Amino acid sequence: MITLTDVTKHYEGATTPAVENLSLTIEEGTITVLVGPSGCGKTTTLKMINRLIEPTSGDITVGGNSVIDRPPHELRREIGYVIQHIGLFPHKTIRKNIATVPHLLGWDAARIAERVDELIELVDLDEEMLDRYPHELSGGQRQRVGVARALAADPPVMLMDEPFGAVDPIVRGKLQDELLDLQRRVKKTIVLVTHDVDEAVKLGDKVAILNIGGVLEQYDSPEVILGSPANDFVRSFLGTDRGLKRLGLFPIETLQLDTGPFVGVGATTAVARSVAQSHNSEWIGVLAEDDTLLGWSPVDSLAVDGVVTEAAERFLSWVDCNDSLRDALEVIISSHTRIAAVLDGGTFKGIVTLDQIYAEIMT
Amino acid sequence: MEFVTDLIQWFPDNMWGDAGIIVRTIEHIQISAFSVVVAAVFAIPPAMFLAHRRIGAFTAVTAVNIGRAIPSFGVLALALPITIIIARNVPFLSTGLGFFPTFVALFVLALPPMFANTYTGIAGVDADLVEAARGMGLTSRQILIRIELPVAAPLIVEGIRLSTVQVIATATLGALVAFDGLGRFVINGFSGQDTTQLAGGAILVGLLAIAAELFFAAYLKWGLPRGIRDGVR
Numbered sequence: 262m263i264t265l266t267d268v269t270k271h272y273e274g275a276t277t278p279a280v281e282n283l284s285l286t287i288e289e290g291t292i293t294v295l296v297g298p299s300g301c302g303k304t305t306t307l308k309m310i311n312r313l314i315e316p317t318s319g320d321i322t323v324g325g326n327s328v329i330d331r332p333p334h335e336l337r338r339e340i341g342y343v344i345q346h347i348g349l350f351p352h353k354t355i356r357k358n359i360a361t362v363p364h365l366l367g368w369d370a371a372r373i374a375e376r377v378d379e380l381i382e383l384v385d386l387d388e389e390m391l392d393r394y395p396h397e398l399s400g401g402q403r404q405r406v407g408v409a410r411a412l413a414a415d416p417p418v419m420l421m422d423e424p425f426g427a428v429d430p431i432v433r434g435k436l437q438d439e440l441l442d443l444q445r446r447v448k449k450t451i452v453l454v455t456h457d458v459d460e461a462v463k464l465g466d467k468v469a470i471l472n473i474g475g476v477l478e479q480y481d482s483p484e485v486i487l488g489s490p491a492n493d494f495v496r497s498f499l500g501t502d503r504g505l506k507r508l509g510l511f512p513i514e515t516l517q518l519d520t521g522p523f524v525g526v527g528a529t530t531a532v533a534r535s536v537a538q539s540h541n542s543e544w545i546g547v548l549a550e551d552d553t554l555l556g557w558s559p560v561d562s563l564a565v566d567g568v569v570t571e572a573a574e575r576f577l578s579w580v581d582c583n584d585s586l587r588d589a590l591e592v593i594i595s596s597h598t599r600i601a602a603v604l605d606g607g608t609f610k611g612i613v614t615l616d617q618i619y620a621e622i623m624t
Numbered sequence: 625m626e627f628v629t630d631l632i633q634w635f636p637d638n639m640w641g642d643a644g645i646i647v648r649t650i651e652h653i654q655i656s657a658f659s660v661v662v663a664a665v666f667a668i669p670p671a672m673f674l675a676h677r678r679i680g681a682f683t684a685v686t687a688v689n690i691g692r693a694i695p696s697f698g699v700l701a702l703a704l705p706i707t708i709i710i711a712r713n714v715p716f717l718s719t720g721l722g723f724f725p726t727f728v729a730l731f732v733l734a735l736p737p738m739f740a741n742t743y744t745g746i747a748g749v750d751a752d753l754v755e756a757a758r759g760m761g762l763t764s765r766q767i768l769i770r771i772e773l774p775v776a777a778p779l780i781v782e783g784i785r786l787s788t789v790q791v792i793a794t795a796t797l798g799a800l801v802a803f804d805g806l807g808r809f810v811i812n813g814f815s816g817q818d819t820t821q822l823a824g825g826a827i828l829v830g831l832l833a834i835a836a837e838l839f840f841a842a843y844l845k846w847g848l849p850r851g852i853r854d855g856v857r
Contacts, residue, residue, distance in 0.1 A: 334762065335761065337759055337760060344759065350851075352777075396851060
């Protein structure tokens with residue numbers, strides 16, 4: 262657990278404090294995101310935790326001990342630290358980069374070697390990367406090495422300062438997913454700074470929204486913040502697509518899925534027509550015997566009397582059951598069928614309709 | 625053509641003996657190496673610490689520029705009377721001619737490139753690297769030794785190379801103040817209108833400077849860690 266109590270940072274020569282009387286409790290084993298516009302003191306706050314910046318007044322504790330009581334370099338060896346540009350040491354191999362803190366702590370060679378192998382696997386990099394130099398890696402790979410290096414001595418706390426700011430959006434999304442996956446396994450207390458609201462709501466168990474001067478405007482789970490912003494500042498900071506962002510937090514699994522106008526292959530066309538009619542639908546979806554989705558056919562094109570043997574069209578509007586309601590909405594509004602079929606692996610689970618999503622927004 | 629054949633013959637004829645090419649070359653290398661090493665001790669550590677603490681940038685640059693503006697011949701001329709006076713009062717320095725004033729001039733000449741390159745090299749180390757290192761718990765001293773120095777190494781070595789080549793070339797002037805070395809051939813050849821000797825000496829100084837260049841080039845090519853050598857960061 263990390264606590265900040267009445268923390269103030271007043272830079273010399275500045276007229277107003279960068280952070281003023283900030284109190285915050287960061288729960289163990291969670292990702293807490295500090296987010297806000299530039300000048301809100303989020304990075305200053307982060308750097309006061311490992312004393313890269315010394316607070317002017319107030320107290321900060323990590324794991325129950327005040328950070329002020331300890332020599333900064335010793336404190337920092339127990340706190341993982343990842344920055345935007347990563348700062349891998351160019352003259353050292355990836356292996357040595359990762360081993361930096363264990364080496365400082367005086368671990369023996371065998372223990373370091375074992376830990377490095379463990380970490381490279383944890384961040385999903387190839388072992389042959391270990392003997393390369395930083396400039397020989399891609400941006401995404403360097404980012405992973407940066408995380409591995411921060412986790413090297415297994416610190417309970419990890420601080421991340423805009424860790425994904427310098428990579429392109431596709432890699433960023435992937436690295437964010439990887440961080441969430443990693444966190445499920447390592448359960449660290451992570452404090453992450455970003456200026457990107459989407460990143461904050463995606464990664465944070467808790468999100469702290471800071472205003473200029475380090476004023477804490479709201480501190481809660483992303484669901485609560487998006488659902489009921491505390492004030493106008495938070496509302497405008499979250500943006501006009503607050504509802505959409507919130508939908509992004511709910512997985513489709515949480516919905517009670519509708520069965521939709523679907524029939525198994527081999528059903529009579531008469532049955533297919535009545536199923537379509539009962540759903541008020543002009544098309545009929547066709548499932549294979551193992552419940553995989555074959556496609557859809559317009560009701561008009563069904564034979565007057567016969568059985569459904571195949572689907573006329575491929576089914577393009579589908580989502581995975583792990584996707585979010587926002588993904589489902591995206592699919593629905595860009596499809597002809599105006600529904601999204603939900604698949605688990607390849608198996609058809611049901612459909613999501615606009616009405617269902619709308620009902621969810623309203624709750 | 626006669627000049628060329630004479631010149632070619634000059635080298636074997638003057639190779640050995642107390643005033644031969646071998647002895648003069650060794651003298652030349654000795655004073656050059658000594659001057660560069662002593663100057664390095666005086667230039668590199670202060671530049672390292674000042675740059676590490678990011679202080680004195682303006683002072684450093686100004687001092688270096690002044691140092692560069694002074695011609696080496698001028699330093700030699702300035703050094704001579706001073707060394708003679710000093711030598712009078714320090715018994716083991718004998719006359720104050722020869723090695724001592726030459727060394728002073730070369731020492732002063734060698735300082736600026738090494739100081740400037742070390743300063744810019746270390747002050748120019750990517751701030752992200754230093755922040756990452758601090759954030760991981762390296763002490764200030766560990767950051768200097770383990771991060772800043774190795775990363776700045778190419779520039780520092782480049783500074784030593786510049787100094788060395790300048791010193792080798794300028795050590796030739798030592799013969800004007802009764803130091804020997806390869807300059808002896810040049811000065812004697814000049815004053816005795818012995819063009820062969822003059823050219824021979826000049827060629828030897830040139831070769832020595834080229835040898836030094838090659839030595840440092842080899843280090844920069846093969847002696848650095850791979851991440852620094854071809855790292856683009």
